[in-house]
Amino acid sequence: MHEPETVAEAVSLLGQHGADASLYAGGTELLLAMKEGLLRYGHLVNLKTVPGLDRLDYDTSAGELHIGPAVTHRTLELSPEVAARFPLISDAESKVANVRVRNVGTLCGNLCFAEPHSDPAAFLLLYDSRVEVQGAGGSRTIPLDQLVLGPYETCLEEGEMLTSVSVPQFGPEMKAAYQKFGYHQRPTLGLGVAVRLENGSVAEARIAVGSVGPKPVRVPEAEELFLGKTVGDILGPASGPRLSVLDEAGRMAAQAAEPMDDLHGAADYKEHLVRIFLGRVFAEAVGAAPAAQRSAA
Numbered sequence: 001m002h003e004p005e006t007v008a009e010a011v012s013l014l015g016q017h018g019a020d021a022s023l024y025a026g027g028t029e030l031l032l033a034m035k036e037g038l039l040r041y042g043h044l045v046n047l048k049t050v051p052g053l054d055r056l057d058y059d060t061s062a063g064e065l066h067i068g069p070a071v072t073h074r075t076l077e078l079s080p081e082v083a084a085r086f087p088l089i090s091d092a093e094s095k096v097a098n099v100r101v102r103n104v105g106t107l108c109g110n111l112c113f114a115e116p117h118s119d120p121a122a123f124l125l126l127y128d129s130r131v132e133v134q135g136a137g138g139s140r141t142i143p144l145d146q147l148v149l150g151p152y153e154t155c156l157e158e159g160e161m162l163t164s165v166s167v168p169q170f171g172p173e174m175k176a177a178y179q180k181f182g183y184h185q186r187p188t189l190g191l192g193v194a195v196r197l198e199n200g201s202v203a204e205a206r207i208a209v210g211s212v213g214p215k216p217v218r219v220p221e222a223e224e225l226f227l228g229k230t231v232g233d234i235l236g237p238a239s240g241p242r243l244s245v246l247d248e249a250g251r252m253a254a255q256a257a258e259p260m261d262d263l264h265g266a267a268d269y270k271e272h273l274v275r276i277f278l279g280r281v282f283a284e285a286v287g288a289a290p291a292a293q294r295s296a297a
């Protein structure tokens with residue numbers, strides 16, 4: 001176990017030991033996988049000994065949250081600043097795992113492990129977030145939608161360390177919600193919607209789907225379909241032989257997310273979940289009752 005005191009020292013240790021070394025943050029994924037014998041490393045580089053990496057800063061001039069690599073889920077859940085400016089993050093973080101995991105598990109460790117059933121990579125896509133990375137050759141910035149390549153795979157190169165996640169705040173008119181669903185410890189589905197209404201119609205829409213497929217995705221074609229529609233157009237029934245807006249957007253979202261058969265369920269079941277949750281989450285975001293409740297009322 002190495003205990004570096006600077007990021008440069010941590011990166012140098014990773015370079016020195018190559019594939020035999022791994023960064024160690026909260027250890028909630030890493031140590032479980034090592035105990036199971038799925039991963040083996042001769043050297044662990046503990047990033048928590050580098051002062052300042054647990055900083056959670058809000059940059060007022062840029063309107064951005066900066067999350068350091070040792071910031072835990074619990075810190076994000078309990079931060080008054082995050083609750084005031086990023087209520088969706090505060091709420092979603094309070095539902096990650098259980099309090100023991102949230103106390104030690106970091107948001108950056110979660111992103112870097114790229115376990116497909118996870119929440120932060122999905123809800124952070126709604127914010128057009130980006131990550132800062134440091135390697136032997138210097139630093140680079142990666143848009144979050146390019147970080148995760150697939151299950152347990154990111155675009156980080158050997159020896160690179162994620163040093164910060166930057167999250168731009170929504171504009172004041174943006175309304176957003178994120179919901180997760182599942183019956184195992186990790187989510188079967190995570191779905192987020194952010195919308196801005198102008199004169200009763202959708203002027204901007206963001207839709208992110210995670211956990212059902214190999215990686216979380218934004219769904220630009222479904223976002224575009226929402227544009228110019230009223231809340232009633234989106235949540236209402238189909239008119240004539242055409243699919244309703246929600247059915248069509250749900251179909252697009254499910255297709256983009258590429259649902260996989262796994263222990264959480266079959267791909268067609270997850271496709272169905274995406275359609276149902278798209279309606280529920282949109283309704284929560286805009287403060288409308290879901291269609292089933294409206295027709296029952």
Ligand SMILES: Cc1cc2nc3c(=O)[nH]c(=O)nc-3n(C[C@H](O)[C@H](O)[C@H](O)COP(=O)(O)OP(=O)(O)OC[C@H]3O[C@@H](n4cnc5c(N)ncnc54)[C@H](O)[C@@H]3O)c2cc1C
Nearest residue numbers: 025026027028029030069097105106109110112118119162
């Ligand atoms: C019981 C249980 C339930 C869970 N439920 C959920 C859930 O509901 N939702 C959810 O999203 N997640 C869930 N998780 C996953 C949990 O969120 C993650 O385990 C945690 O956030 C990972 O962070 P960590 O600091 O423990 O990472 P570690 O285990 O320390 O590291 C994980 C991996 O990331 C690498 N790494 C860590 N930090 C960096 C960095 N800065 N730069 C580059 N690489 C890095 C490590 O080398 C390692 O390969 C659950 C986990 C458990 C055990």
